[in-house]
Amino acid sequence: MAEKLNNYENTNRLFDKAADVIGIDEDIRKILKTPFREVKVEVPVRLDSGDIEVFLGYRVQHNGSRGPMKGGLRFHPEVDFDEVRSLASLMTWKTALVNIPFGGAKGGITCDPWQMSQRELEMLTRRFTTRMGFAWGLHRDIPAPDVNTNAQVMAWIMDQYSQRYGYTPGIVTGKPLELGGSPGREAATGKGVSIATREAARDAGIDLRGARVAIQGFGNVGSYTGKFLSEMGATIIAVSDASGGLYANAGLPIKELFDHTYEHRTIEGFGQGEALSNEDLITIDCDILIPAALGGVITQDNARQIEAKMVVEAANSPITTIGDAILNERGIVVVPDIFANAGGVTVSYFEWVQNIQAMTWDEDHVNTELEKIMVRTYNEVTAIMKQRHVPMRTAAFMIAIQRVADTEKMRGGF
Numbered sequence: 001m002a003e004k005l006n007n008y009e010n011t012n013r014l015f016d017k018a019a020d021v022i023g024i025d026e027d028i029r030k031i032l033k034t035p036f037r038e039v040k041v042e043v044p045v046r047l048d049s050g051d052i053e054v055f056l057g058y059r060v061q062h063n064g065s066r067g068p069m070k071g072g073l074r075f076h077p078e079v080d081f082d083e084v085r086s087l088a089s090l091m092t093w094k095t096a097l098v099n100i101p102f103g104g105a106k107g108g109i110t111c112d113p114w115q116m117s118q119r120e121l122e123m124l125t126r127r128f129t130t131r132m133g134f135a136w137g138l139h140r141d142i143p144a145p146d147v148n149t150n151a152q153v154m155a156w157i158m159d160q161y162s163q164r165y166g167y168t169p170g171i172v173t174g175k176p177l178e179l180g181g182s183p184g185r186e187a188a189t190g191k192g193v194s195i196a197t198r199e200a201a202r203d204a205g206i207d208l209r210g211a212r213v214a215i216q217g218f219g220n221v222g223s224y225t226g227k228f229l230s231e232m233g234a235t236i237i238a239v240s241d242a243s244g245g246l247y248a249n250a251g252l253p254i255k256e257l258f259d260h261t262y263e264h265r266t267i268e269g270f271g272q273g274e275a276l277s278n279e280d281l282i283t284i285d286c287d288i289l290i291p292a293a294l295g296g297v298i299t300q301d302n303a304r305q306i307e308a309k310m311v312v313e314a315a316n317s318p319i320t321t322i323g324d325a326i327l328n329e330r331g332i333v334v335v336p337d338i339f340a341n342a343g344g345v346t347v348s349y350f351e352w353v354q355n356i357q358a359m360t361w362d363e364d365h366v367n368t369e370l371e372k373i374m375v376r377t378y379n380e381v382t383a384i385m386k387q388r389h390v391p392m393r394t395a396a397f398m399i400a401i402q403r404v405a406d407t408e409k410m411r412g413g414f
């Protein structure tokens, strides 16, 4: 049966499933499912060719009852309101789940950054900031990196915003260290994914030493995840990115591949391993599959062919609701995005705290605090799984929804 849900409907399905178990009443449900504010702006940029292109930029602020709204900005041809709305909602649940004092937001610009020069990207980012900045604020909404955005993009935002509103490093997180970025932020999402994988593998009876891992997507999140998991003893047998995939039965040399990718921003040209397609990577024979790129890659069309014992969602929404139901039915453990990739926003929180206090933490302190939050959250989630006999995703959503529902009710105003 083919059922076509848009991204936001998909996310709300997951929400409803957990809200049903905890018995959230209809009034609060309506509030929690409706985004607080949505902004769309026109972003005209003069291209290097001399022509003007008009891009569209979005920001959805989903819920701010627990604190300033927080979430990344992505640059991608498929960015639209539906996708951004769904990702903003996930940020609300993610920040609530790890219990940091933020709400959820997300934004993006519909563009193809791979076809744009640095100058064009800078103009795009600055124009977007000028037009969207009114909706942001240190105590209102704080953007961060996401797909195809990085520390340089955050530096442009910080500079552009500060020109109008005064020096405000904390307006974005994921900045370069020299401009108030946090030690450990660049690696944080991958570090968090590796901690989540380590905890869940232990309970699933998978020994990480020697575990065969396949990673789809080798950008910031996928590459750091591979590096940390291989340091924990796992064998990374396959990785892929937009250029295609690489496979080595005995394991890829992850350190070299990491360095190659860091320099060239693609695994292409690495010169080791056998070629593999992105589709084949998903169904490869492995113990742990880690989708770390875009949404919707595990669906009703390939979920039955997955051979992994465990899937760790390093990307946001890599599994559709039907794909998820199939994996659950097949007994494959799914470590959900709102837990698995929460390390990024957790260290963004540390960065924001450091900016507000004009202080710098050392990297060990950042990593110790991150480890504590990830392990504490994992223990809270598994306690609910055992008590209520629900999958990990539902348990994670239950904790998050309850926290946001409580603060909405306490704040009232309706």
Ligand code: GLU
Pocket: 070, 071, 072, 073, 094, 142, 143, 144, 145, 146, 147, 173, 316, 341, 342, 344, 345, 346, 348
């Ligand atoms: N874009 C990341 C995410 O999806 C990080 C967000 C942030 O640090 O605010 O969680």
